[in-house]
Amino acid sequence: MAPPRLAGAPAPCRGPLSWLLALAAGLAQAASLAWPGPGGMKGQPLWWLQILSLALLARVLLAAGGARRGALLSWLFATAWLAGTFWWLFISMHTYGGLAAPLAVLAVLGLAVFLGSYYAAASALFWTLRPYNRSSAAIVFAALWLLAELARGQWWTGFPWGAGGYAHTDGPLAVLARWLGVYGMGLAAALLAMGLAQWRRADLRRPRWWAGAAVLVLAWACLAAQRHCAIEGCGAPAPQHAPLSLALLQGNIPQDEKFQPGSGVPMALQWYHDQLRAADAALVVAPETAIPLLPQQLAPGYLDAIAERYGKGAQALLLGIPLGSLEQGYTNSVLGFAPDGRRPYRYDKHHLVPFGEFIPPFFRWFTDMMNIPLGDFDRGALDQPSLAWAGERIAPNICYEDLFGEELGARFRDPQSSPTIMANLSNIGWFGDTVAIDQHLAISRLRALEFERPMVRATNTGATAVIDHRGRVSHRLPSYQRGVLHARVQGRDGAVTPYAWWVSRLGLAPLWALGLGVAAWAWLLRRKT
Incomplete structure (x- = not known):
């Protein structure tokens, strides 16, 4: 018996189109972090492309039809995204390290595949929990995506290069940096992406949709105003140092x-x-x-x-x-x-x-090749x-x-x-x-x-x-x-930001607790159905 469809899910898509869409979305996610800009600038972040590419993955995930296929599609997305983000590791290993080109290519792809497994696991868990309510689905997807980002950033010494939040240095989500940091910005982007993936034209005729949109805009305006006052002083002189x-x-x-x-x-x-x-x-x-x-x-x-x-x-x-x-x-x-x-x-x-400044256990054979x-x-x-x-x-x-x-x-x-x-x-x-x-x-x-x-x-x-x-x-x-x-x-x-205050005392534990708490909540709801 086929598993029930997810909230907001389109009809299942099992053809090659879904694989091409996941691959394209992953490459677009990489491009959103460093899009070629004018005047010879090589890499300008594009916050809207990051959300759109993640929304495309979310749409493909919703139509996957099951946990296994959803995990594989997300793995393909993450591998394309990460390899497209840090492909330049090839230069360090081959051009300057002397590693044979085929081995350098395999090393970059191997790292992307390994790190991409976190996102595959998050997507498989998302399908396993199968939230039926669209709002719940968006919250659970964002929380699991957050856990994958945290795992990539901390496990095995961590390699969070190219985390989704870095596409938002110039975007509207930048107001969250002083509160939640880069991972919190990525959480918000994932929430918006899944919401966009589930959006239907009929929603425009529902007062609840407009009320939700108004709340989001108002919350953003309040955060933006608070950030402006924290930086500029808003009547009270901000601490000044001589240049x-x-x-x-x-x-x-x-x-x-x-x-x-x-x-x-x-x-x-x-x-x-x-x-x-x-x-x-x-x-x-x-x-x-x-x-x-x-x-x-x-x-x-x-x-x-x-x-x-x-x-x-x-x-x-x-x-x-x-x-x-x-x-x-x-x-x-x-x-x-x-x-x-x-x-x-x-x-x-x-x-x-790792490998450049210290040799992980059991990998000296690899560094000896360079x-x-x-x-x-x-x-x-x-x-x-x-x-x-x-x-x-x-x-x-x-x-x-x-x-x-x-x-x-x-x-x-x-x-x-x-x-x-x-x-x-x-x-x-x-x-x-x-x-x-x-x-x-x-x-x-x-x-x-x-x-x-x-x-x-x-x-x-x-x-x-x-x-x-x-x-x-x-x-x-x-x-x-x-x-x-x-x-x-x-x-x-003077005063430190809220993010600096809690991260200096607790590290990233509050974000881990948030992600795991939402996952536990979704599991309990699933058991009741």
């Missing part, structure tokens, strides 16, 4: 030469040496591994000259450099120098990149202090650490010591001149929205930029050009 002058260095050292002793290493040492001597700004920031050698591998006096240069005067420096030794272990670190007589500030990267320098770092602590300078508390993070807002949020537990400025030091030259650069910029923008703190970015190849506390890019260097970005940034102090 801080910046010099953000972008060395554009070719990735295939960066760690070569006869080419990239001397090039980097000379260029950054010259720029650090000439910089004329209150805060100078050089990217991740700007100095590509351990301190003991440098020429005598090289690092001492930098410390002396920034140990006096009115300038501070954040410098990306590996620290430690090959014998006792090393860290991917940031050294900070400021003219206050203290020892140099130090930050060690906490969230390491040429990755300094591929097994030690891990830093989660909540490390900020660099106090010029009335600001500057909190560095390295590379894709800003992908984990719940970890950056640990620094906001005490408003009196919480960061006033965040600084991302990156080198994603491993991924070539691709949309990875713009995707990473969108990630940093969303962190600025969540915490309402500015984010400055110093990178090897891009995107070197300044993002204000509203999540807007105020200054940016062209990617893949050597240069220095001179700009100003205004730190933010």
Whole structure:
């Protein structure tokens, strides 16, 4: 006996069209995160395309006719979405890592298939619960989608790159960032997508539909007004800091030469040496591994000259450099120098990149197939202090650490010591001149929205930029050009956002509880029918 149809479900569709629609929807979901824009911009987020593509999947899922087929269709969608989002991993493994092209392709697809299984499981559970009421179906779908996103973002060290919420940095759902963060934005998008998938023309003749739409618009208007007042002050003066002058260095050292002793290493040492001597700004920031050698591998006096240069005067420096030794272990670190007589500030990267910065158990055979320098770092602590300078508390993070807002949020537990400025030091030259650069910029923008703190970015190849506390890019260097970005940034102090308050204390547990609670509620309702 065939299972009952889901709420709002169209007639079952079992032909090849459903597979083509799921594939197309997944590719559209990837495109929504970084759509080619005008003026040579490679990746602009399109919030409406993210909702429409997810709504197309929801429509296909409703017509699947059963849990098994629904899971497979969602797996195809998620595999296309994820492979289309981080396809540039192929460049790091093949072009720069030396892995054979077929193996690199299989590795990217294998990762997408593995991570896509979370969404397949969520869709199978959705069909198993089979909510009959359309509102219940939308709520259950959104909750299960949230659980899949959380699992991808946290299990096996987490790889949430390309989460649906990142398409909404410029959209109406951005008002939720200060309350619920990127996963809450994705939850809202999934709720709207399933609602759109179930929409019928006859709904326009029902007062209940118009009442629901009015409630949503009113709720959005209230959140938007509250966010505006929190940022702008609305009569009460918002905390003001004097603008801080910046010099953000972008060395554009070719990735295939960066760690070569006869080419990239001397090039980097000379260029950054010259720029650090000439910089004329209150805060100078050089990217991740700007100095590509351990301190003991440098020429005598090289690092001492930098410390002396920034140990006096009115300038501070954040410098990306590996620290430690090959014998006792090393860290991917940031050294900070400021003219206050203290020892140099130090930050060690906490969230390491699997295969690139640490080797997961049983996978050394895979990393041995590639040429990755300094591929097994030690891990830093989660909540490390900020660099106090010029009335600001500057909190560095390295590379894709800003992908984990719940970890950056640990620094906001005490408003009196919480960061006033965040600084991302990156080198994603491993991924070539691709949309990875713009995707990473969108990630940093969303962190600025969540915490309402500015984010400055110093990178090897891009995107070197300044993002204000509203999540807007105020200054940016062209990617893949050597240069220095001179700009100003205004730190933010005072009360932390609701998201920063709860995530600093509870992590993502409230969102897990919400998703699991809705799933349990749907299961209980199912048992009663």
